[in-house]
Amino acid sequence: MNAPATAPAVTPAADEAPAGPRPYSQYVYAYPHKTAYRRLDPRPALRDLWAGEPKDALSLYLHIPFCEVRCGFCNLFTRIGAPEGLTGAYLDALDRQATAVREALGDEPVRFATAAFGGGTPTFLTAAELERLCDIAERRTGADLRAVPLSVEASPATATADRLAVLAERGATRLSLGVQSFVDSEARAAVRPQRRADVEAALGRIREARIPVLNIDLIYGIDGQTERTWRESLDAALAWHPEEIYLYPLYVRPLTGLGRLGADADAAWDRQRLALYRLGRDHLRERGYEQRSMRMFRRADAPATGDEDYACQTDGMIGLGCGARSYTRALHYSFDYAVDMREIRAIVDDWTTRPAEDFGYAEYGRAIDADEARRRHLLQSMLQADGMDRADYRARFGAGPEEHFPGELARFAARGWLDASAPAAGLLRLSEEGLAHSDALGPELFSPAVRAAMAAYDLK
Template structure:
C-alpha cells in the first residue's frame, strides 16, 4: 500500500474546476452576510520556482508588474466592496498567501494593507496570517507586518540542510533561514509556524531529525511536516524525481514521534501544535471565504471559484494577464458548483482528517442523515482501526482518526473523492490509468 496518494487539504481540487457561464457573484453573496468570514489575498510572485512547486506562482517579475497587479487587486476590491457592504460582511480572518507575499517591496506591502483596510470591514479581533520566506524577511517588512496586526507568520524552511535545500531547488540557505527566524522571534508574533519536508532525495531520518531539532531552538508554536509530493507539471517531475514511499513513511514516523515527545500535539498528519498554544478550533468545512488576486480561491457555499489551475510559468503568466485585463469581477468564469453529495464529501474530508474529527450529530443537522449510513466506508475504517468513535467533554460524539489512521490520511482521504471529481482531475493531468485504478493497485 502506498500511503502517499494525495493531500486532501480542500475538496474538490482546482483541477476539477471548469469554465462557468451565467454565474454572477451577487447571486451568491447572501452566504457572505454578517460576521465570521475569511478573506484571502494571493500574491503570485516568487524569487524562483521551487522544484516541487505546484502552486500558482511566477518568477522574473519586475516592480512595475507588481504595481500593475496591485492596481488590479484594488479594482477587484472596490467591486467586491460594493456588494459585500450590502450584506454587511465582516471578516474575522485575513490571509496573505502566495507565492511569496514578502516579495513585495515595503511600499507595495504597505499599499496592500491600505487597500484591504479601505475596502473591507474586519472584526476587531481578526486573525491576520502572512506567509513569509527566508530570503525576503527583513526588519523593515516585519515592522510593517507588526503594525498591520499580524497574528501568525508562517515560513517554509523545508530543511536546515543546504544539500537538501539544493535538491528541492530552494533559493535560500540554512543560514538565511536561521537569520530570518531570529528576526521573526524578535517581533513576538502570537504564532510562528514553520514548514518542513520529508522524503527529499538524499534525506535520512537523522538529517530530518537534525532539521527539526534546530527548528525547536526557535520554539515555534506550530510545525507542519509535508511529504515531498512530485506532482504532474512540476520541475522535479521532469527530472524524474519520485517520492520513495517506504523511506518517507519511516521518516514520518520518526519525526512525528520526536515532535510528540517534545510536547507537540498532533492535530493532523501534517500539523503539530505546541501544547502551550491555545487551541482554536473553528468548523472548517463550511466556512465562507473570498479570494482576491490571480490564483486566490473563493468558497461561497456550493460555488467555488478561482482562475484556472496553472503551474508552469507560461500558463501562470497567461492567467495573470487575463486577471489584469478583467474589468468586471462580478462575472464568475471558472470554478465548480457542488452538488449536495459533493458538499457532504467535502464536509467529511475537511473534518475527519483534523482532530477533533467529524461530529456525528452536526453532520446529521446539516444533511439530515447519518454519516455512517451514507458513507459505509467509514464503518470499514472503524473495523480496520483507522477511526474511532469518541465523545468530548460536552458529550459530542466524534469520528476521529487513530494514530494508524492519521499516518494513512493521504491514502484514506482520496477514497472519499467521487467518481465524477476523480474523472475531472484525471482529465486535467491526462492520467492514463485513472486515479481509482492507481489507488486499487497501490
C-alpha cells in the same frame, strides 16, 4: 541529482511496509480540487451568488502570485520574479477586484472572522507594497486585520526587518516560514537554493518582530535525507521554540522542477516517508507539541489564534487575487489555474489588465450539491486530530455519516484507520494509523464526478 524516489535513505523493516492503498496519494487541503473546476458559461454575477449567503463569519484570503525562486517540488500558482511595475499593477488590479467584490456582497453587514495572505510569497512585496496590501484588505473589504487572526506566508530571503515590521504593526498574528530543511545539501536536492545561516538569520528577525505565532514548514522524503539529518532539521526548528511546526511529505508532481526529472513514487519511497513521518511525529510529541492533523503540530502552551465562530467546513470564503478561490454554499469559484510557468505568466498578465467590471463575475468553478457538501464536511473534519462531532453532522445533513458513506467508512475501519473508542464520545475520529494515512484516506472520499473531472483536466 537523483530523483527523490530512487534512493531512499531510510530502510524500515519489512513488517513496516505499507498495507492497502499507497499512503501518499494526494494532499487534500481543499475539496473539490481546482482541477475539478471548469469554465462557467454563462459567468454568474457575484451579486447573485452571494445573495442570501451568511456573511457573519467569512474568511478573507489575498493571493500574491510571486516568488524569488521556484522550489523543485512546488506546484503552486506563482511566477518567478516580476518585471518593473508588475507588482504595482497587480495591486492596482487587486484594488479593483476588492472594490467590485465588496459591492457584490451588498449593503448588509459583512464580518470577517479570519484573514490570510498567501501565494506565492506575499513578502515578495516591498514593505510599502505590503502596507498597500493591508490597506486594500481593510479599506475595500472592511476587514479589521488587527481584530482577527491574520496569517502570512514568508520565505527566508524575503523575511526582512522592514517587511516584518509592517506585518507586525498591521496585526499579523502568525508568520509561516517555508524552511523545508536546515541541511544545505537537502535544500539543494529539493531545488531550493538557501543556506542554513540565512534561514537562522530570518528566524531571528521574525522573533524580534514579536509576531505571536511562528510556524516552520519542514519536508521529509528528500533525496539523501536520513533519520539523522531529519532529526537535525527538527532540532534546528525546535531551537526557535516555534508555536507551530508543519511536517510535509515530499511529492513529485507533474510540471514541477522535480517532476520534469521523471521521478515517480515507489514502495521504497513510501516506506521512507512513513518512517520519517513517524520519527518526526514522535520527536515533536516528546517535546511538548500536540498533533492537530497529519501535518500540523502545535506547542501545548502556544497562544490561541483561531476564531471559534469560524468553521472551514461550512463558512464562506472571499478570495482576492488571480490564484485565489472563493466559497459559497452552492459554488466554489476562482480564475484560471496553471502550474507551467509560461501559462502562469500569461494568466497573471491578463488578470492584471482586467477592467473593474470583469471582477464582478465568477469565471471558473464547481457547483456544490448536497452530496459534495457532505463529502467536504466529512473530509475537512476527519482529517483533523480531534475528529468530527457526529451530532453536529446529523443536525446539518439529516443523517449520520455511516448512512451517507457506509462503504468508505467500513473500509477505513477494516484497515484500522478509525478510532474505535471515539463513538462513545460522540465522535468520528481517525486512529493514529489513520492520521498517518490521511493522504490516502482523503482521496477515497472524492465523489465519482469530481474524480472524473480531475482525471479529464488538461494539465498546463
